[in-house]
Amino acid sequence: MFKECLDSVREKSPLIHNITNYVTVNDVANAILAVGASPIMADEKKEVEEITGICGGLNINIGTLNRRTIASMFKAGKKANSLAHKTLLDPVGAGASALRTQTAIQLLSKVKFDVVRGNISEIKTLATGSGKTQGVDANIEDAVSEGNLEAAVQFAKNFSAQHGCITAITGAIDLVADSTRCFVIRNGRPEMGRITGTGCQLSGIMTAFVCAGSNPLESAAAAVCAMGLAGETAWSRMESGDGNSTYRNRIIDALFNMTGAELEAGAKYEIR
Amino acid sequence: MFKECLDSVREKSPLIHNITNYVTVNDVANAILAVGASPIMADEKKEVEEITGICGGLNINIGTLNRRTIASMFKAGKKANSLAHKTLLDPVGAGASALRTQTAIQLLSKVKFDVVRGNISEIKTLATGSGKTQGVDANIEDAVSEGNLEAAVQFAKNFSAQHGCITAITGAIDLVADSTRCFVIRNGRPEMGRITGTGCQLSGIMTAFVCAGSNPLESAAAAVCAMGLAGETAWSRMESGDGNSTYRNRIIDALFNMTGAELEAGAKYEIR
Amino acid sequence: MFKECLDSVREKSPLIHNITNYVTVNDVANAILAVGASPIMADEKKEVEEITGICGGLNINIGTLNRRTIASMFKAGKKANSLAHKTLLDPVGAGASALRTQTAIQLLSKVKFDVVRGNISEIKTLATGSGKTQGVDANIEDAVSEGNLEAAVQFAKNFSAQHGCITAITGAIDLVADSTRCFVIRNGRPEMGRITGTGCQLSGIMTAFVCAGSNPLESAAAAVCAMGLAGETAWSRMESGDGNSTYRNRIIDALFNMTGAELEAGAKYEIR
Numbered sequence: 018m019f020k021e022c023l024d025s026v027r028e029k030s031p032l033i034h035n036i037t038n039y040v041t042v043n044d045v046a047n048a049i050l051a052v053g054a055s056p057i058m059a060d061e062k063k064e065v066e067e068i069t070g071i072c073g074g075l076n077i078n079i080g081t082l083n084r085r086t087i088a089s090m091f092k093a094g095k096k097a098n099s100l101a102h103k104t105l106l107d108p109v110g111a112g113a114s115a116l117r118t119q120t121a122i123q124l125l126s127k128v129k130f131d132v133v134r135g136n137i138s139e140i141k142t143l144a145t146g147s148g149k150t151q152g153v154d155a156n157i158e159d160a161v162s163e164g165n166l167e168a169a170v171q172f173a174k175n176f177s178a179q180h181g182c183i184t185a186i187t188g189a190i191d192l193v194a195d196s197t198r199c200f201v202i203r204n205g206r207p208e209m210g211r212i213t214g215t216g217c218q219l220s221g222i223m224t225a226f227v228c229a230g231s232n233p234l235e236s237a238a239a240a241v242c243a244m245g246l247a248g249e250t251a252w253s254r255m256e257s258g259d260g261n262s263t264y265r266n267r268i269i270d271a272l273f274n275m276t277g278a279e280l281e282a283g284a285k286y287e288i289r
Numbered sequence: 290m291f292k293e294c295l296d297s298v299r300e301k302s303p304l305i306h307n308i309t310n311y312v313t314v315n316d317v318a319n320a321i322l323a324v325g326a327s328p329i330m331a332d333e334k335k336e337v338e339e340i341t342g343i344c345g346g347l348n349i350n351i352g353t354l355n356r357r358t359i360a361s362m363f364k365a366g367k368k369a370n371s372l373a374h375k376t377l378l379d380p381v382g383a384g385a386s387a388l389r390t391q392t393a394i395q396l397l398s399k400v401k402f403d404v405v406r407g408n409i410s411e412i413k414t415l416a417t418g419s420g421k422t423q424g425v426d427a428n429i430e431d432a433v434s435e436g437n438l439e440a441a442v443q444f445a446k447n448f449s450a451q452h453g454c455i456t457a458i459t460g461a462i463d464l465v466a467d468s469t470r471c472f473v474i475r476n477g478r479p480e481m482g483r484i485t486g487t488g489c490q491l492s493g494i495m496t497a498f499v500c501a502g503s504n505p506l507e508s509a510a511a512a513v514c515a516m517g518l519a520g521e522t523a524w525s526r527m528e529s530g531d532g533n534s535t536y537r538n539r540i541i542d543a544l545f546n547m548t549g550a551e552l553e554a555g556a557k558y559e560i561r
Numbered sequence: 562m563f564k565e566c567l568d569s570v571r572e573k574s575p576l577i578h579n580i581t582n583y584v585t586v587n588d589v590a591n592a593i594l595a596v597g598a599s600p601i602m603a604d605e606k607k608e609v610e611e612i613t614g615i616c617g618g619l620n621i622n623i624g625t626l627n628r629r630t631i632a633s634m635f636k637a638g639k640k641a642n643s644l645a646h647k648t649l650l651d652p653v654g655a656g657a658s659a660l661r662t663q664t665a666i667q668l669l670s671k672v673k674f675d676v677v678r679g680n681i682s683e684i685k686t687l688a689t690g691s692g693k694t695q696g697v698d699a700n701i702e703d704a705v706s707e708g709n710l711e712a713a714v715q716f717a718k719n720f721s722a723q724h725g726c727i728t729a730i731t732g733a734i735d736l737v738a739d740s741t742r743c744f745v746i747r748n749g750r751p752e753m754g755r756i757t758g759t760g761c762q763l764s765g766i767m768t769a770f771v772c773a774g775s776n777p778l779e780s781a782a783a784a785v786c787a788m789g790l791a792g793e794t795a796w797s798r799m800e801s802g803d804g805n806s807t808y809r810n811r812i813i814d815a816l817f818n819m820t821g822a823e824l825e826a827g828a829k830y831e832i833r
Contacts, residue, residue, distance in 0.1 A: 039586060042311060043313060064387070083605040262810040273483070274532050315584055318757035319757050330624070333625075333628065335628070357628075526802050
């Protein structure tokens with residue numbers, strides 16, 4: 018199943034329009050290229066509709082949002098909807114400021130998103146309309162664990178049902194759910210949190226997977242497994258003296274070299 | 290000939306003003322440093338004239354253009370012209386949106402550029418006033434090949450004659466032409482297309498080469514050979530498990546370590 | 562002493578608000594993560610007060626300042642002051658344009674900074690109100706050397722007294738001074754100047770060190786030693802064919818792996 022998801026990205030090479038933050042944008046572009054898709058970054062209001070028009074998918078990431086780019090996000094999102102293009106929202110830091118929380122909630126109400134991907138604090142903020150996100154990382158008390166897993170799965174399904182989207186909540190355990198099924202994924206390494214942008218990269222490649230695949234839920238789950246597996250492969254290649262910067266490079270390298278068969282064999286998940 | 294071009298960059302260490310996109314800007318800065326020149330990035334209208342004034346060359350790249358930075362491009366370009374500084378235009382994505390196409394065409398009409406560097410789709414868009422660029426990569430049907438080489442060389446010469454510039458069209462085969470002579474260059478690796486920003490980096494170092502050199506056409510061609518040769522050297526250093534992120538680093542590393550003699554020996558070109 | 566400074570960053574993991582340039586922002590984020598702190602980048606006027614409010618420290622870097630972000634710098638700075646948060650100013654390119662010089666001087670007069678960190682040309686520009694900075698690098702005639710060291714130490718102390726801050730002047734020899742004591746630091750490698758952003762990274766981690774430590778002067782000096790020592794460690798790991806891009810990665814890796822004890826043992830300084 019996941020083999021076909023990755024093979025399909027490589028075969029169709031979808032063009033992905035990214036309105037994303039300037040912190041991790043280069044890694045997002047290289048990660049999208051690594052899985053075999055093609056990135057374009059454009060955030061000017063005057064061109065975002067046209068750019069979205071020539072693409073297959075739209076990835077909106079509010080990591081360094083500003084007045085100018087917020088307007089572009091809404092415009093691109095509506096255009097993508099009118100063309101039935103695949104859309105993903107990454108509500109980076111929702112809960113950390115009213116601007117982020119409100120922008121994410123308004124985007125969710127004005128634009129139809131195929132996927133919403135964030136950490137548990139961000140998604141909880143969207144669900145409740147307020148939050149207390151610690152910067153751009155999840156609060157520890159919110160983290161999905163074996164102890165609260167069943168409740169978290171139900172929360173993800175409910176969020177999906179409410180918004181008609183796939184919900185991807187990533188952390189130590191990753192959840193990818195629609196309203197009835199939830200992939201519980203245990204790929205990845207804790208050290209991925211010591212690199213900036215692994216979440217942003219995941220949102221980028223997930224947009225490509227959902228674009229290229231026939232089943233959006235499985236495609237989104239495949240992207241999460243691919244990113245986590247890349248984190249595992251990259252970690253196994255770390256040498257004495259290597260740190261988070263080299264780990265960053267090796268993760269993108271691992272995406273570049275991953276075959277569909279390797280993804281199929283390495284994916285660790287159950288469906289609840 | 291090319292030896293002197295690279296040696297001259299290292300000796301004169303020109304300061305290059307870059308108004309460029311936020312996707313690949315860090316790699317552009319490190320590539321410019323790798324060849325021995327010095328980068329400064331500044332895109333605020335209030336300061337671009339002054340910044341251009343203290344530099345030797347101006348590199349304008351429209352990769353993530355917006356209303357604010359477009360105004361700065363015109364202002365900096367005119368100032369650079371008034372000081373007879375070297376100028377380069379990289380029309381990233383011209384043809385992908387009207388804003389990009391029009392901005393590039395207007396820049397070309399209001400500012401005198403010493404060099405225009407892009408892929409074939411972008412340069413064709415500038416030549417015809419419209420285009421159908423597939424994102425930021427060239428359309429396959431446009432690509433320069435052995436089969437259409439003579440026509441492509443003539444096209445590059447004509448574009449150069451029309452705009453009084455050097456035209457660099459990069460792809461599987463690279464062309465660097467003025468109105469009468471065209472370097473046909475066969476350095477490089479196809480895998481360079483799987484990294485974001487090798488074109489942007491080339492524009493950055495090419496501005497430095499043209500700044501430092503005595504013959505602009507030869508300097509521009511030397512920069513193309515240097516980038517391609519770096520791609521070859523970097524590829525030869527790739528190890529099992531390495532992918533596009535490591536390849537990116539090794540290309541800049543190869544520029545850093547390249548001697549003038551190595552460039553002279555490794556350059557693969559003919560003049561038509 | 563320096564051991565405790567680094568251990569304290571790892572233990573407290575302060576959240577650092579960065580209003581910084583888009584050239585080196587990714588490396589700044591990864592360097593802050595490498596030392597064990599947590600970065601957030603936010604530059605929109607509507608949210609900077611809230612973001613600063615949830616952080617422990619504020620790092621303002623004017624490397625690619627523009628009208629929009631300048632307003633955010635003042636707003637965030639005043640809010641940080643009202644909360645007694647730690648603040649650092651990195652006046653990148655002060656002296657290269659009137660906008661940079663004036664913005665830095667006004668920031669210094671309207672916002673109370675705990676630390677000002679720059680190269681000698683930038684700090685001299687702030688001291689005299691004008692300058693002739695060569696791009697973003699220091700002028701050679703200004704450079705701190707064994708020959709002018711005593712005068713430079715006195716200059717740093719005077720600047721600190723005048724502005725009630727710690728002054729960090731980095732170059733071949735680094736100075737970190739308050740009004741009465743100056744750390745003269747001889748860690749680092751000249752090759753660090755061939756990478757973009759080692760200064761920006763230092764400002765980022767220095768903000769974290771000052772946030773987490775009990776003695777601001779010692780914490781700031783510890784950050785300078787850590788960055789320099791990382792440069793030395795990284796250089797010792799360089800292999801044939803490696804260049805500035807790999808060096809960049811290895812420096813961040815070295816910060817990631819550095820222990821407090823290693824910093825204590827490797828720091829090379831005297832106090833004047």
